Amino acid sequence: MEIEHVLTPAQQEEVERQLTILKRGTVEIVPEEDLKKKIEKSIATGKPLKVKLGLDPSAPDVHVGHTVVLHKLRQFQEFGHEIQLLIGDFTGRIGDPTGKSETRKQLTDYEIKENAKTYVEQFGKIIDMEKTEVHFNSKWLSKLNFADVLELAGKVTVARMLERDDFEKRYKANQAISIHEFFYPLMQGYDSVALESDIELGGTDQKFNLLMGRQLQEEYGKEKQVMITVPLIEGLDGVRKMSKSLNNYIGIDEHPNEIFGKSMSIPDELMIKYFELATPLTVEEVRAIEQGIQSRELHPRDMKIKLAKTFVEMYHGQDEAELAEKHFRTVFSKGALPDDIPVHAWAGEDEIWIVDMIVNLGLLNSKGEARRMIQNGGVKINQEKIDDVQQQVPVEDGMIVQVGKRKFVKITK
Structure with a gap:
C-alpha cells in the first residue's frame, strides 16, 4: 500500500x-x-x-x-x-x-x-x-x-x-x-x-x-x-440458498401480489436476515425491529407485512405496495376473492378434465404440476376444493378457478 x-x-x-x-x-x-x-x-x-x-x-x-x-x-x-x-x-x-x-x-x-x-x-x-x-x-x-x-x-x-x-x-x-x-x-x-x-x-x-x-x-x-x-441468503424453504431452479425464490420482476405473497411465507427466523441484507433499512431500524419482536412489542406477522411491503415498494413503487397489501389482506386474512381476477374467454369444450383446464388456463406449466397441486389440496373451483385428479369439470360462464393461494382466473363464455 x-x-x-x-x-x-x-x-x-x-x-x-x-x-x-x-x-x-x-x-x-x-x-x-x-x-x-x-x-x-x-x-x-x-x-x-x-x-x-x-x-x-x-x-x-x-x-x-x-x-x-x-x-x-x-x-x-x-x-x-x-x-x-x-x-x-x-x-x-x-x-x-x-x-x-x-x-x-x-x-x-x-x-x-x-x-x-x-x-x-x-x-x-x-x-x-x-x-x-x-x-x-x-x-x-x-x-x-x-x-x-x-x-x-x-x-x-x-x-x-x-x-x-x-x-x-x-x-x-x-x-x-x-x-x-x-x-x-x-x-x-x-x-x-x-x-x-x-x-x-x-x-x-x-x-x-x-x-x-x-x-x-x-x-x-x-x-x-x-x-x-x-452471504448467500436462504430461500423460502429456509434451508437451501435462494434459487430459481429450487423454486424457493422471490423474483424482483414478479407481479406485486406474487412478491407480497411469497414474502409472507418467509420463515420467521430468517426475517431479520432478509431485512438486514436485502432491504435499504438502516442498522438502527433493523435492530429496533429485532428487539421489538424479542420483547413481543412487535408481532412477527406485522413485521413480515412490513417486509413484504418494503420489497414491493422497492421494485414496483409505493402505490403497488399498498394495493398488494390490500389484496393479501382481502384474499388471505378475510378469505374473500380478490377484486382484480384476470378474465379468460373460454373457447374450448363444455366439459374438460381438471388437469387440462389448469394447464390450458396457464395457471401451471405442466400436467404433473397440476396433479400435485390437486393432491395437495391447492385447487378450487368457485371456492370449492377439488381433490380428484380425474374429475371432469363442466365449464360455466363466470366460474372462478383458483390454484394455490395467489392464482385466480374467471372464465367467460
Missing part, C-alpha cells in the same frame, strides 16, 4: 462511518486493514474507489438473493465511490464452473447479450445505473493473442487451480474438467487488472475467483484489490 495519509478529525470520522456501514452484512474482507487504508486514501485525495462486481449473464431473472451484493454496491455508491458493473460477455462463453459437478454448456452471443440487457434493467431498481460504469470484458479479453494467453496462464499453477473445491471434487471423482474451465478464474482475475479495481464484491461461493484478482493484479504490478464476500 502507499504511504499513510494524514486526515483531519472530521475525515477520520468519515472513514469510520463508511467502514461501519460497509462491513455490515459481510462474511469476509481480505484484508480488512487494506479496506480502511483505501478509504483513507480516497477521502484524503478526493478520488473515489473503483468497486467491481463481475457477472456472467447466464440467468436473466434477478431474485432477492442476487440483491444482497447489490445493496452493498449501493452503499459504496452513496459514499461517492465508482461502481464497475462487469458483464462477462466473453467469460460467459465458458460459464462459471463454481459449484458445478460437470462442464457447463457454453452460451451463444445472442443469449449473453439478451441476459446482460435484462441484468442491467433489473439492477437499476437498486443501484443508480446513471452513475454506474458498465463494462464488457470482451473489450480486452478478445484482444489477447496466444502469447498473451500463455503469459497469463503461466502466472498460476495447476495445483493452485485444484484448490478450488469444485475442481478438486471433480478431479478426485475422475469427472471431466476441460482446460478452458481453468481459464474462467484467470479471465475474471484479469478483469480486475484491466479495470484497476480497488475492491471486488461477490458471494461466498466466489471467494476463489475474487482472490485470483488480487493475485493477478500483483503479478501485473498493480495495487491489489480488497476482496469482500457477502
